[in-house]
Amino acid sequence: MSARRPLPRWADILLLPAINLAMAFLISGLVVLMIGENPLYAVQVILYGAFGYGDGVGYTLYYATNFIFTGLAFAIAAHAGLFNIGGNGQAYVAGLGAILVALALDQTHWLITMPLAMIAAGVFGGIWGLIPGYLQAKRGSHVVITTIMFNFIAAALMVYMLNRVLKAPNTMAPESETLDIGGRVPQLREFIPFFGYSPVNLTIVVAIAFLVGAYILIWRTKLGYQLRTLGHNPVASRYAGMSNSKLIMIAMTLSGACAGMVAINEVLGVQNRLVLDFVADAGFVGIAVALIGRNHPIGIGLAAVLFGALYQGGQELQFVIPAVTREMIEVIQALIILFTGAMEGLFRPALERGFVLMSVEQKAEATARATVDSES
């Protein structure tokens, strides 16, 4: 009897990903072996580096902050059936908005600067998402192309801005003036010494708020309902009287604005100035984060921490085992995406059969007991 039952929820959500993760680390182990180092030790170092001490945890969370924003950005668009791979560009351009406001207000107080900078970043990032959205909605231009193009355009724009417009005079580096204290988002370490010197800052609170907000938006609001309808069946949404073109534009704007928050974490939170390529591909990682998190805020939160841990743990690994290079870290990350994301089905059939067998046996036992009881 080849009949298979779907897995119990807990197995689907916890067991399967766990197995896949283990698998990914196993393969990564081989890579580590190649350079004659001990894989188990490597894993140990990664885990320690990511969660073992205050600074490590802080860095893990700092990276996770970025990935939450870019992951959510991708997910929001995805729920509306749009594949926004422009997260990099949207976050990058948002940096412009953030720095302009922050530079203007850095003599005031962060309580004034931060919210306004968030709005500015949201607007700049949002516009960078809205344009592709508009072109999709009214001209049918495929967002995948337009967002790819807008990533390149953003890069060019920012190089120009940083070299010709915003560049601070007394430095060779193409970067803006440094923000005064009033333009900086407070570091968590100021309240929680545990975090040592790590750059994790109040932006992470915003990120968590965004996770909750996104959940509410997508599953608890009427707009969210409409976006999901468009995403699942654009003909039905049109029949229902939703304006597909408007929804497309709204989704892309929200998505871009969300990605834009990376700028708050980096510019106001960590660098305290605008530097070249500060996004460092967080937008790209966000795609993986969202896909592995199945576009659900909880999943995205967890995936973001996972990737944050890999970044920080990987860095630890480089220090402890100098033979390990940053490319190996990249390989390990890729393997994790592969196994937990693309190949998540690898062990499903086996598991399902396992569960069927179990249940069958249990039934058998049960009936056996039952009959025994009845006899006695």
Added chain:
Amino acid sequence: MDIDLILSMANATLRLATPLLLAALAGLYSERSGIFDIGLEGKMLASAFAAATVAAVTGNVWLGLLVGVIVSILTTMLQGFASITLKGNQMIAGVAVTMLAAGMTTFLGQTWFSQGGRTPQLRGDSRLQQIDLPFADQLAGVPILGPIYSEVLSGHYILVYVAFLAVPLTAYVLYRTRFGLRLRAVGENPKAVDTAGISVTMQRYQAIFITGILAGLSGAYFSIAQGAGFGNEMTAGKGYVALAALIFSKWRPVPVMFTCLLFGFLDALQIRMQNVDLPIVGQVPVQAVQALPYILTVVLLAGFIGKAVGPRAGGVPYVKER
């Protein structure tokens, strides 16, 4: 606008269009069969690295090319296994394969050659040579056509000619052969293919096999033809531009060629417009010039191409039983 500049532009256009064309055609086979492929970049990197490595070690460029293609095929098959057999998410598969290739190439390169992931520079027979078409010199004298033939068409790497021959070939395969018929069908309505007694899985694997070959050629072009040796991430995002070209041309072979030529031309233009005094506007910031190809692409797309609707079954794994 003098004749030399025109010839030089035409030349550059062909050179720059070639890797895009090969990659876009690669994507065409995959996506026409219903497998979205944002892993082109990864395959190209893998092949570029493998080709350069083998060429450097054996000193035989053809062996390099072969191995490059094989490695690209293997990479494609890994991606295919995830998205066809395991019915995994095709986008994640693409992203993963790309990251894997980016990391692996540099890592292995560093372990083997310890030049920061670069392979040794290729010289002589370890690198493809530009080939002159027959009678290039004799015909050079002929007015107009002469220069075009001898200066523009002649004297390119073999892969350039392969790429442009692949276009009519692909068109023929797609519209005139059994394989092509089934390929188009399986990307539109796999159920119809299945009920017609054809294995959807096999059909898709065959398609991405070709994808592997073409992506491999495209990648090798970077490291053993246009360039001389592999450098980290040397495909510099061309895989994504190729994907854009594919969508731009609505997944049709001949338009793909023209789109890639257009992109190549825009890039060649950009290169020649940097820090040049333009009529009216004068000197524009170099960054504006560098962004020009991308801006023009968007404008053209929005202005003239309109809505691109991909293969209907694209992106979704084929599952019979819910």
Added chain:
Amino acid sequence: DPAIIYDLGGKFDKSFNEAAYNGAQAWAEETGGNYLDFELQNDAQREQALRRFAGQGANPIVMAGFSWTAALEAVAPEFPDTNFVVIDTVVDQPNVQSILFDEHTGSFLVGALAAMKSETGTVAFIGGMDVPLIHKFYCGYAQGANHVDEDINVIENYTGTTPAAWNDPVTAGELTQAAIDSGADVIFAAAGGSGLGVLQTADDEGVYSIGVDSNQNYLHPGSVLTSMVKRVDTAVQDSFNNSGDDETFEPGLTILGLAEDGVGYAVDENNESEISDEQMSELESLEQQIIDGEIEVHDYTTDSSCPA
């Protein structure tokens, strides 16, 4: 032990990071000592890496790259007993030595040589990205070329605007091809890893190229006219030797120019045949005039403008 931290380009960027690495290696071979090093993945790791090495008691800690200012200003005061050496930017702290190079004068000389060798009256410059430091190279190069031949045409190109710009030999090659098509017969590459594409294409097309940072003459003997060497390697090596010990450590600003052999043009068996004796002597006299201050080479980064 001494420690070196490379910038985002990575240890093997065929540019100044690699030069720094070579310096460290040379030191290790010379003294048999060993050193710590680290490759950054992102800007957030700058302070992290500094603290880590300082915490481990590494001394001195050398870092290459113009982006270190903020991180070092934050960390240096925390470790008053550690000596820091930063290359390509200035950090004003008691325990920091800042090393700058006169890229413009070195570039001036290779520009002059380029003009001497050029038959077409057109030479080219291909930079990685349009950033101030690279402009400094360009500006010196252009001045040198103009000095020799005032109506020479200098083509100025940049590879790209993304980090890939430093690792894109193919595009760099195309830029070179374009420059050659529009008449350039000497091309100066200041583009990190992309520069390889410039040297390669120049060789393929049988024109001269000029390498940068480390001596790249050996890459294409006879085609690479010379290399504008920037002795980051010796700077690192010296720092490793001296800066660890407060006796020999020289905090404050150090400028390495022609006089100090901090910058210059490389001549070796690979290219000596290409440079005639009179050209050689003319170069040497130019060099002397610059050192003596008779020739004033403008530094782009002082006012973000270029006379040439």
Added chain:
Amino acid sequence: MSADNEKQQRPDSAAARPGARSEWAIELEKINKSFGAVHANKDIDLKVRRGTIHGIVGENGAGKSTLMSILYGFYTADSGTIRVNGEPHAITDSRHALALGIGMVHQHFMLVDNMTVLDNVILGAEDSPFLNKTLSRARQQLIKLGEEYSLEVDPDALIENISVGQQQRVEILKALFRGADILILDEPTGVLTPAEADHLFRVLETLRAEGKTVILITHKLREIMAITDEVSVMRQGEMVETLQTKDTNPEQIAELMVGRRVLLQVEKQPATPGGVVLEVENLSVRDRLGVDRVKDVSFSVRAGEIVGIAGVAGNGQSELLEAISGISDPHSGSVRINGQTLDMRGDDGAARARRAGLAHVPEDRHRMGLVVTFEEWENSILGYETYPNYGKGAILDSAAAQAEAQKRIEMFDIRPANIKLKTANFSGGNQQKIVLAREMDRDLEVLVVGQPTRGVDIGAIEFIHKQIIKMRDAGKAVLLVSVELDEIRSLSDRILVMFDGKLVGEADPQTASERDLGMMMAGVEQAEAAE
């Protein structure tokens, strides 16, 4: 002639031997099939006599399509045995079934819309790697088959450009082209006009006369009685009974299917129309290709009457519906509800139409009326999600929505009664009920209904018809579009006939004969007028 030898035979040769060994073309024993938790087929036994037309009936979700898909090798059974012409076979895939001479016309056509008829026919049956030869051969054979069975279609037309009737011909030709001598048709007439249906039956009779075997799944007992020799009844995944058609009657079959007595003909009081509610004036609709689909159509519907629009599929009814309900911009003309003109600009006209009191049950529930990946309760607010009953502000009050959905599930007897179930897992009839419940259960002015009973079982049909009449009696204006002529005739108080985008005539359901209507629908009326 041994079994394996038989397997090696090309289908044509299998076809070439009529009246061979066993009297049974198909014998199924103890077939079981489960989809996850759904047990779609339970120990099914079925014997189909060679050279007969064998009907299969059953409620939506009874397992008919599943059983046939197993026979056709699309699904593989969890257990059970299949005999074809007396020989046991483990049919692993459709290729195998085809090789055994089994062809199937699926409930949802298996055609590639953007390819030509010819391409679709040869797909999978190409006889060389290069198409030219195959194509020319297939073209001749297609024309030959077309004449032989009067199934003419333009071989070079794109599937997306031909009517569903034509598409079905293509499906049948596909089977014949592959030399099928056992032909399965799954609800073939669901989308056909009576005329097309009668034509189809003549084709099936010819096939039977040639000794071919036909298995026909349908919800229309009239068809069962008309042409089948035997009929098998399924209910909830089980085979209830197989009867000789001549010894049974529709009432008996219906009762076997549903498990209770069913009213097969609608009963309603004469209408008591009130004032005009819906007015359509000089409405013209132009599609994206610039072709006029609806040409200057004007009519009105009064409160408390059902106006039926009859017509052969593809004569503009769909476009008319979409324009009236605000889904697409009409090219010219206007639609008024209670005198208020609908604003149809933008791509959200449907919302304004709804607010004006127009409820719309679309022709195609899968494509348009539902988001099948949503849970049932989510679909029961589609189009009304912004209404205050589901929360005043931006927040969606899912509790309220779910309570309402629960109420409707009981009111409309939707099964399974589980508002959290994925809509795709409801059977056709129940999905239709979900849409009806959503659109009817509110205070509305006009109800616009397209193909309300397409692909729906008789139990549900009875229910749906009752509901529509209830709406009328509640004083609503009802506009009914259907290709089912007897549905139109039994429900409507007035019939308008549509042909080639124009309204070509009006008829009184009491007096007008099926024949006159058929004439009008074929545009004959016009032809005469023209002379």
